[in-house]
Amino acid sequence: MNQHHWVNNFIEKTRDQWIATSDKIWENPETRFEEYVSAGILSEQLERKGFRVTKGIAGIETAFVGEFGEGKPVIAFLGEYDALSGMSQKGNVAYKEKNIEDGNGHGCGHNLLGTGALAGAVALKTYMEEHDLKGTVRFYGCPGEEGGSGKTFMAREGIFDDVDMALCWHPGPHTGVIASSFLSNIQAYFKFKGTSSHAAASPHLGRSALDAVELMNVGVNYLREHVIPEARIHYAITNTGGISPNVVQANAEVLYLIRAPQIDETKEIYERIKKIAEGAALMTETEVEVIFDKACSNYIPSKVLGKTMYESMLEVGLPEFSNSEQQYAKEIWNSLTANEKNNAGQLVAIANEKVNIPSGQYLAEEIHPKYESNAVVPGSSDVGDVSWIAPTVQCMMTTCALGTALHSWQMVAQGTSSIAHKGLLQVSKVLALTAIKALENKDIIESAKKELLETLNDTPYECPIPADVQPSKLK
Numbered sequence: 014m015n016q017h018h019w020v021n022n023f024i025e026k027t028r029d030q031w032i033a034t035s036d037k038i039w040e041n042p043e044t045r046f047e048e049y050v051s052a053g054i055l056s057e058q059l060e061r062k063g064f065r066v067t068k069g070i071a072g073i074e075t076a077f078v079g080e081f082g083e084g085k086p087v088i089a090f091l092g093e094y095d096a097l098s099g100m101s102q103k104g105n106v107a108y109k110e111k112n113i114e115d116g117n118g119h120g121c122g123h124n125l126l127g128t129g130a131l132a133g134a135v136a137l138k139t140y141m142e143e144h145d146l147k148g149t150v151r152f153y154g155c156p157g158e159e160g161g162s163g164k165t166f167m168a169r170e171g172i173f174d175d176v177d178m179a180l181c182w183h184p185g186p187h188t189g190v191i192a193s194s195f196l197s198n199i200q201a202y203f204k205f206k207g208t209s210s211h212a213a214a215s216p217h218l219g220r221s222a223l224d225a226v227e228l229m230n231v232g233v234n235y236l237r238e239h240v241i242p243e244a245r246i247h248y249a250i251t252n253t254g255g256i257s258p259n260v261v262q263a264n265a266e267v268l269y270l271i272r273a274p275q276i277d278e279t280k281e282i283y284e285r286i287k288k289i290a291e292g293a294a295l296m297t298e299t300e301v302e303v304i305f306d307k308a309c310s311n312y313i314p315s316k317v318l319g320k321t322m323y324e325s326m327l328e329v330g331l332p333e334f335s336n337s338e339q340q341y342a343k344e345i346w347n348s349l350t351a352n353e354k355n356n357a358g359q360l361v362a363i364a365n366e367k368v369n370i371p372s373g374q375y376l377a378e379e380i381h382p383k384y385e386s387n388a389v390v391p392g393s394s395d396v397g398d399v400s401w402i403a404p405t406v407q408c409m410m411t412t413c414a415l416g417t418a419l420h421s422w423q424m425v426a427q428g429t430s431s432i433a434h435k436g437l438l439q440v441s442k443v444l445a446l447t448a449i450k451a452l453e454n455k456d457i458i459e460s461a462k463k464e465l466l467e468t469l470n471d472t473p474y475e476c477p478i479p480a481d482v483q484p485s486k487l488k
């Protein structure tokens with residue numbers, strides 16, 4: 014039996030357990046660094062499959078690793094399982110309706126992501142046993158990707174240092190190797206402290222922290238024109254100082270997320286934003302404290318491994334969808350606005366380019382043929398930090414209708430559908446096959462490592478998160 018047939022047989026034979034695992038995680042959406050149930054579901058399966066499991070690695074309760082085999086090469090599968098807050102949504106419907114008031118939801122499909130990577134790792138382990146192959150397979154349970162950069166904290170503790178190759182994937186509307194780089198980022202809280210007072214009787218005695226937040230935001234709005242065009246600066250006001258307009262707000266806080274292609278560019282913008290915060294504090298006679306939350310590095314896709322993954326994708330092919338799945342995808346398509354439909358050809362996170370979508374098509378019908386690109390995707394991922402340490406490869410696999418945006422209710426609704434299940438099985442095969450090809454042809458890993466060394470050009474990996482910053486839960 015050739016490699017592809019073996020992988021196909023294995024995943025199809027075990028399909029029910031992957032689907033059930035993904036659905037269980039979908040039903041228990043947990044946000045950054047609180048993924049207790051989800052991490053439990055995945056680590057328990059690794060234990061049952063004979064992996065040596067270590068929980069709470071890198072000082073993070075919901076991070077874990079499962080290992081099988083010994084020696085080189087060390088092949089790592091990266092699994093995520095965190096959800097987004099406030100994104101609760103009913104499954105398998107084509108209209109917006111919450112499942113639970115104020116509940117979380119899998120708006121980025123990480124229920125599928127973690128499970129697909131797990132299935133790939135289990136497939137590789139079984140293949141190694143049956144074919145008496147040497148090496149180590151690891152599944153890294155990586156929490157807090159969304160706004161948490163869990164892998165960057167894990168990288169800081171050195172836990173990826175002996176990895177020879179890393180594999181990951183992302184659910185979405187298209188299929189192809191993720192050929193582009195991603196933006197690095199820094200996230201920090203700006204906490205202002207003033208003096209409360211009666212807003213009518215003694216406003217002159219009050220010093221408003223909320224004013225400071227607003228002035229800071231205005232300052233940053235002016236900054237935006239004077240940064241490189243690829244940069245992105247977002248904010249969320251995490252404390253408005255209360256709900257009483259007749260009190261001068263003594264405490265207020267704003268959370269900034271700053272992104273740019275290179276981490277040095279992000280750091281430079283961060284320093285300028287800190288000056289704006291100091292300016293806002295000066296103007297309002299308040300005090301500001303800057304609390305570094307997290308950061309991640311830009312992603313360096315391995316072209317060598319990208320080629321191997323692309324070849325694996327061609328062998329595995331796209332899922333075949335039934336009439337009822339096509340019908341559901343059409344209903345999702347019909348829920349989109351004209352602008353959203355127009356944007357459907359944008360290959361989010363694959364290559365930052367646009368393809369034509371023929372009318373009447375609702376599910377991707379092609380494997381994007383590019384596995385090399387100089388483009389930068391306007392998003393970030395903590396897989397970036399792993400890619401500085403070991404050659405790393407990722408793909409996107411169709412798990413939802415064309416036009417579905419990540420972080421949308423449509424993404425949550427389809428995350429437990431049979432469309433997503435088919436994508437999940439297909440990508441598990443792609444991940445396992447890519448790893449098997451690399452394991453059976455040592456040249457692949459050697460050239461990938463050489464390529465990474467040349468790309469880094471003697472720049473050593475430096476974790477962008479300072480040593481004293483700890484991962485934090487959502488507030």
Ligand SMILES: Nc1ccc(C(=O)N[C@@H](CCC(=O)O)C(=O)O)cc1
Nearest residue numbers: 158159160161183309362392393394
């Ligand atoms: N293959 C993908 C990997 C990550 C994402 C994504 O949306 N990441 C978040 C991460 C944000 C963060 O790093 O805090 C983002 O860009 O907003 C999207 C596709």
